[in-house]
Amino acid sequence: MKIVFIGTVKFSKKMLEKLIDIKAHIVGVCTKKESKFNSDFEDLTPLCIENRLLYKYTDDINSKETVEWIKTLNPDIVFCFGWSSLIKKELLNLAPMGIVGYHPTKLPQNRGRHPLIWSLVLGLKQSASTFFFISDGADDGDILSQKDFEILNTDDAQTLYQKVTDIALLQIDEFIPLLKTKTYQKVVQDHKLSNIWRKRGQSDGKIDFRMSSEAIFNLVRALTRPYIGAHIEYNNKNISIWKVKIVEYNQNHIESGKVLQLKDDTIVVKTYDGAIEILDHEFDVLPKVGEYL
Numbered sequence: 001m002k003i004v005f006i007g008t009v010k011f012s013k014k015m016l017e018k019l020i021d022i023k024a025h026i027v028g029v030c031t032k033k034e035s036k037f038n039s040d041f042e043d044l045t046p047l048c049i050e051n052r053l054l055y056k057y058t059d060d061i062n063s064k065e066t067v068e069w070i071k072t073l074n075p076d077i078v079f080c081f082g083w084s085s086l087i088k089k090e091l092l093n094l095a096p097m098g099i100v101g102y103h104p105t106k107l108p109q110n111r112g113r114h115p116l117i118w119s120l121v122l123g124l125k126q127s128a129s130t131f132f133f134i135s136d137g138a139d140d141g142d143i144l145s146q147k148d149f150e151i152l153n154t155d156d157a158q159t160l161y162q163k164v165t166d167i168a169l170l171q172i173d174e175f176i177p178l179l180k181t182k183t184y185q186k187v188v189q190d191h192k193l194s195n196i197w198r199k200r201g202q203s204d205g206k207i208d209f210r211m212s213s214e215a216i217f218n219l220v221r222a223l224t225r226p227y228i229g230a231h232i233e234y235n236n237k238n239i240s241i242w243k244v245k246i247v248e249y250n251q252n253h254i255e256s257g258k259v260l261q262l263k264d265d266t267i268v269v270k271t272y273d274g275a276i277e278i279l280d281h282e283f284d285v286l287p288k289v290g291e292y293l
Contacts, residue, residue: 120222
């Protein structure tokens with residue numbers, strides 16, 4: 001089974017390493033030299049060179065040049081794990097077995113953008129690691145493999161990224177032999193159960209202390225490293241906030257956003273229903289007790 005691999009993030013690299021490890025027949029790899037919007041960007045060419053794999057840099061996976069290059073490799077199947085643009089019809093129809101994509105949600109629920117971030121922002125307790133056959137729509141093709149996982153209160157963007165990576169590696173072990181022998185099964189998605197998550201904007205990362213403590217906690221852990229970070233607007237600057245913890249505080253006659261206490265380099269701030277302690281931040285000078293954020 002000849003495979004063309006498409007990817008350009010750290011998750012892509014882990015999946016490609018796995019395929020190399022199990023001696024899958026990879027005939028070519030498409031990746032990027034750089035990315036302005038993938039905070040977890042990874043150039044796959046060093047791995048390709050190390051393992052003597054053909055590779056091609058491309059910014060447009062649907063360009064005539066890229067599609068023609070993939071055609072010359074005559075793949076049976078294409079794996080696209082970690083590519084942010086939609087694949088168009090010519091490439092979709094190129095390989096006889098189709099294109100397998102990946103989405104870390106319990107499809108058909110939660111299609112669309114930034115799945116790990118929104119899962120944490122919304123405080124979801126469960127989700128799934130899903131490989132599926134890419135079709136014309138967004139994340140709406142038949143499911144090849146799906147495994148549930150829990151989202152713990154201690155999870156953040158980094159630990160959740162690692163969790164879905166570890167699960168996906170196990171899934172590859174399971175479905176590659178089924179693809180080779182054509183004994184895999186497809187599960188058709190029920191589109192009536194679907195919803196689509198939108199693209200996140202800068203304003204979605206702003207901490208407003210009129211939010212509940214839990215909502216602020218979820219926002220910060222969703223956007224922490226390797227992502228862009230949640231932020232506070234302070235003195236006409238955006239201050240990145242990387243980690244907070246919820247603090248019990250029952251004096252609800254104190255207004256939201258008031259700095260209650262400084263502890264060494266941490267800051268305790270009143271929220272709508274309690275308080276949070278900011279543990280990891282990028283304040284050059286700490287705000288004063290009694291000041292408002």
